[in-house]
Amino acid sequence: MCRVIAIMNQKGGVGKTTTTVNLGHALALAGKKVTLLDMDPQGQVAISLGLKNDQGGLDRILLEGEKLDDYLIAARHNLDVVCAGNNLADFEHVALGGSSRGHTLRRAIEASTLLTGDFVLIDCPPSSGLLGINAMFAADELVIPVSGDYLSLQGLSRMMQILKRSESVLGHSIRLWIVSTRMQLRRRLTAEVRLKILKYFPGRVLNTVIRENVSLAECPSFGKSVFEYKEKSAGAEDYQSLAQDLLGGRTS
Numbered sequence: 001m002c003r004v005i006a007i008m009n010q011k012g013g014v015g016k017t018t019t020t021v022n023l024g025h026a027l028a029l030a031g032k033k034v035t036l037l038d039m040d041p042q043g044q045v046a047i048s049l050g051l052k053n054d055q056g057g058l059d060r061i062l063l064e065g066e067k068l069d070d071y072l073i074a075a076r077h078n079l080d081v082v083c084a085g086n087n088l089a090d091f092e093h094v095a096l097g098g099s100s101r102g103h104t105l106r107r108a109i110e111a112s113t114l115l116t117g118d119f120v121l122i123d124c125p126p127s128s129g130l131l132g133i134n135a136m137f138a139a140d141e142l143v144i145p146v147s148g149d150y151l152s153l154q155g156l157s158r159m160m161q162i163l164k165r166s167e168s169v170l171g172h173s174i175r176l177w178i179v180s181t182r183m184q185l186r187r188r189l190t191a192e193v194r195l196k197i198l199k200y201f202p203g204r205v206l207n208t209v210i211r212e213n214v215s216l217a218e219c220p221s222f223g224k225s226v227f228e229y230k231e232k233s234a235g236a237e238d239y240q241s242l243a244q245d246l247l248g249g250r251t252s
């Protein structure tokens with residue numbers, strides 16, 4: 001069965017896009033069929049994989065009702081991408097459709113071939129508007145990257161409020177996973193943040209800690225995942241391990 005997972009946190013810069021791209025490629029390299037959906041108007045999933053974001057994508061699918069399958073790009077073996085497109089930000093201002101506006105992405109996915117694969121990973125914008133709600137309503141699972149700083153913990157508590165509200169609208173629960181990202185293991189604060197999330201979310205924090213790693217920061221500028229840019233880096237090791245956590249439900 002296909003797992004649809006939104007990579008979400010309202011807070012900016014916590015590693016959502018880095019996680020979408022590198023976790024996605026790790027799963028693809030492990031033999032899973034993966035599609036990445038770029039729900040962030042910044043269009044950075046495309047850039048990170050060396051693709052062009054200006055040929056249309058989720059903007060036309062959500063705003064004009066075009067078919068999702070028509071915008072699938074085969075980015076790598078086992079890894080397809082649907083780009084954001086230049087006009088995705090306009091979707092935040094859609095006024096028509098009432099409460100059904102939140103379900104546009106889910107309906108587009110259901111009408112596509114995506115669910116015949118193993119994973120759909122949705123990269124979300126750092127906001128809680130209509131794009132994020134669409135991602136949440138389309139997903140069965142949520143991965144929340146939390147970086148090793150204090151404000152990141154605050155982002156997490158806001159995310160929990162949005163999750164609770166969404167679950168009550170949807171009438172079913174969304175499985176939650178938290179992942180520690182950008183961890184500087186020698187900083188005391190990093191350890192404190194990790195301990196706090198383990199305490200408040202027992203059984204929901206994925207085992208692997210993603211370390212702050214220069215290869216992860218550099219690889220997008222070459223249009224490569226960390227596995228293509230530096231296979232023997234801490235970043236590649238961590239995201240490969242995170243993929244195994246997600247496949248096996250391994251939590252701390």
Ligand SMILES: Nc1ncnc2c1ncn2[C@@H]1O[C@H](COP(=O)(O)OP(=O)(O)OP(=O)(O)O)[C@@H](O)[C@H]1O
Pocket residue numbers: 011012013014015016017018019040124125126181182183210211212213214216217218220
């Ligand atoms: N583990 C890491 N080690 C080093 N740099 C990282 C790591 N994770 C992310 N970065 C870098 O930090 C910056 C922010 O990461 P990223 O774009 O993935 O965050 P984001 O949550 O998607 O941001 P936004 O909210 O703007 O969409 C980027 O420059 C990225 O390359």
Ligand SMILES: [Mg+2]
Pocket residue numbers: 016017018040044123124
């Ligand atoms: Mg991002």
